[in-house]
Amino acid sequence: MKTNPLMPSNDRININVAFGFWLYLMSDCILFAILFATFAVMHNRTFGGPGASDLATLPFVLVETLLLLTSSFTCGIAMLAKQHQRKNLLIVWLVITFILGLVFVGMELQEFIHLIHEGNSWQRSGFLSAFFTLVGTHGLHVVIGLVWIIVMIVQVCIYGIDRDVSTRLTCFALFWHFLDIVWIFLFTFVYLLGGL
């Protein structure tokens, strides 16, 4: 085991807390798996309403996907800034991550409002119930992540990057990357393949 001279010695996290959070994410995986299974069973039960191919245009969803992917990347860069105790840089990258996430949620809400406005809410068909539950649960996670970013920016400003804040930031990064992975499967199964 060699020590790295370039590595600052004060980036410490509580490994047990991070692992506990990882276990929560694994149980969240199972929650999403159940919603995906429900969606798969329901995806043709449109009851005369719109099907998956009528929901949103693919380029619109591609933009959403790239926004969330980019925010996952900027979150990773923020963690690099954290490990090197670059407080201002960390805040800048967290703010960029927040803005990208906010635009993503905004686009998703616009899609939902458009659907509901046309009378295609979750009450319209079994398919739409499954769709709103699956995509809405993911969107709710992203909103919670956005609140979490604000809390972390405030904590970094007040406490600096100490061991506790560093641990919480690591947990947040795990959460945010996890949400992007869930979205890959949403993009694939709901939007790319849902119309089949």
Place this chain on the structure above:
Amino acid sequence: MSHKNNEQDLGLGNFSSRLKTYVMGYIGCIILTLAAFFIARHSLNTQIALVISVVALAIIQLFVQLKCFLHVGFQSGSRWNLSTLIFTAIIIIALVGGSLWIMFSLDTMMSF
């Protein structure tokens, strides 16, 4: 000692190699996403080929993100993360596979 362990647990290399991992992961994911998008838009000859290729791209992207963004690997620090992940994957396969199996065979029998 615990100090050194922590560094290894996090899999920390120097700044530029860590940055390179993130940038490579990011570029890889963009390429995989665009590939899936264009395959779905300009449908392949058969539906089954479309499904297999798009799902394969999603699974490749899952591994790219796990490796480059979440740093899950075989190093000592993330071994427990990896084993719990594999356990979760087994549960998901049983849960989703089993549910779909039952529901679709019910569906087939109901239509007779």
